[in-house]
Amino acid sequence: MNAAQDLIERRKTLFVDGGWRAASGASRLVVTDPADKTVIAEVPASGVGDIARAAQAAARAWGDWKARTSAERAGYLRGFAEGLRARRAALVELQMRNNGKPRVEAEIDLDDAAATFDYYAGLAEGIDAAQDAPVAHAGGVHRGRVRHEPLGPVGLIVPWNFPLVTSAWKIAPALAAGCTAVLKLSEATPLAELVYGDISMEVGLPPGVLNIAAGRAEAGIAVTAAPEFRKVSFTGSNMIGSQVMAALAPRCLPLSLELGGKSAIVVLDDADVERAVDCIIGGIFFNAGQICSATSRLIMEHDIAPRLTEALVERTRALQVGGPFEDSTEMGPITTEAQFERLRETLARARSAELEVLAGGDALDREGRFIAPTIFRDVPHADPVWTEELFGPVLATATVANTEEAVALANATRFGLVGSVVSGDPERADAVADRLEAGQVWVNTPQVVYPDSAWGGFKQSGIGRELGPWGLAAYQGVKHILREN
CATH class of the missing domain: 3.40.605.10 (Aldehyde Dehydrogenase; Chain A, domain 1)
Known part of the structure; x- marks a missing residue:
């Protein structure tokens, strides 16, 4: 090195x-x-x-x-x-x-x-x-x-x-x-x-x-x-x-x-399970969850929830967590000591609250700042695991009866940075994406951000936009000059 x-x-x-x-x-x-x-x-x-x-x-x-x-x-x-x-x-x-x-x-x-x-x-x-x-x-x-x-x-x-x-x-x-x-x-x-x-x-x-x-x-x-x-x-x-x-x-x-954000990924009942798992994993475990755009709230329609949860837990438990120079590593450590300790405290509080843990739930017993990829089932919607930006590899799940409930729950947050939708029906997915109160929404794809897209959110997720022509305009003032013909 x-x-x-x-x-x-x-x-x-x-x-x-x-x-x-x-x-x-x-x-x-x-x-x-x-x-x-x-x-x-x-x-x-x-x-x-x-x-x-x-x-x-x-x-x-x-x-x-x-x-x-x-x-x-x-x-x-x-x-x-x-x-x-x-x-x-x-x-x-x-x-x-x-x-x-x-x-x-x-x-x-x-x-x-x-x-x-x-x-x-x-x-x-x-x-x-x-x-x-x-x-x-x-x-x-x-x-x-x-x-x-x-x-x-x-x-x-x-x-x-x-x-x-x-x-x-x-x-x-x-x-x-x-x-x-x-x-x-x-x-x-x-x-x-x-x-x-x-x-x-x-x-x-x-x-x-x-x-x-x-x-x-x-x-x-x-x-x-x-x-x-x-x-x-x-x-x-x-x-x-x-x-x-x-x-x-x-x-x-x-x-x-x-x-910040506390963003939702909405999976409709007609979604392809493997595609949904890819989108969920990428949205919460990329960079060990240390991303403002982490889709840390999984909202599933009732009919797909059992199959999706089973496949997601299996993939999550199989994720290889380790140092960046280990060839098998899929998720690395938490970058700062302060953030590592905050996550440990959050997970300890979740255990005290008896949240149901499907995967992970604690720091790994090894040298370094490693948190296990974590999933909590049916988290109460007033619990900090559901409401607060944790900035780590921690996913909260919820099951809803229909699309109306999914959209309402996704929007029930003070944040509005990003969102994600997975569905087998592109038109249905687009209709949900249109209703999400977020600055960037991904449909049937893991998170990807291009330089010519817009980046920024609604509500308490910020002011203004970066990237695209909007990012340039953020550093410009408009001058209007008027004269008689």
Whole structure:
């Protein structure tokens, strides 16, 4: 495991104004391997002053960056995609060591991040040509034109569960739009995303356009307080998202929030059982359930429930849980110690509440942060296992009499991020999908997210959308210019 070592053994971890700097925070971030809890790196933490310097650098760079042609900005974004692919082996290994992702999941992450930069490069190429779109106003006395212009310097805060991916979803559209940025990394998984600084230098990105800091909560708070920023985009928990929103409220700044979910997968009685099991397994055990889009509530119509439950439990019990470098591993460990302990507490409470366990139900008795893939049968709908985002490999099931009950139960949550439907009748499945209160719905397929799709939710799952043209628009303001004929 030497491919990633150069990315781990960094002396400087603050990227500001086009170069690496020594972070000035008083503490160090201890980065561990979740498969055995060994320390793989100690990263100097960025402090409040580092964020201030980064924000100032982004503000200085904005005038030149927004004046560049959109085609020129597109060229830099394609350079990021190429830079990621050139480092594929090292970054995949690093994701495996720092996040505990099995190899196939780490490879998916790398490919998704590179594809995102390519996609926004394509959108950027057309920005200039689309400017000054004419508007014919009623009466003909006036005529207008519309421009889509960058908001300015922005702050970007990303979580620990999908390094490279969630940051690409923010960096690529922000830079494509003509914004400059400061990226604040998770304290638990900062190593892979520091490579964006290396690539910035490699492709000759102008100094200050992208700045990167790895720090604790104080660094994140500093991002929300920096006066240079004209927008903040945050991905993470609802608890921290509300604090970000409150911090920006006095200045009435725009923000994007991609928050939590407690999403449902609805299986209708005419579904193919094996296809349904594939969709369920992928929706709750991919990345050990550490995904905001986890379909952690299984809602089954009555007639299919016995057959589906039997097949699902059999497959779940057979899942191979282990370290990412074990060839047989299908599900890896929990990335952070804090999340591991929260899951253990949740499962202990579930045992005390005497929830019926069909599979798993506890941590594995082995070194590392491993939770067994877990299924609970007929969970009461007021129980936290049914209502709260657990962020782990824990599935709650329910059986309903008909489709009406299934839709009502799926929508009976304060969240609205995603949903999933499995049915043998495509028209019936589409009708259910149309009624689910969620930002992304999969029909008869495991979860897949494309760069040109929309990502975001309803209700308490966030504000705004990432990916697709909506992700670009999130970093643009609309200017309408009116004049007499």
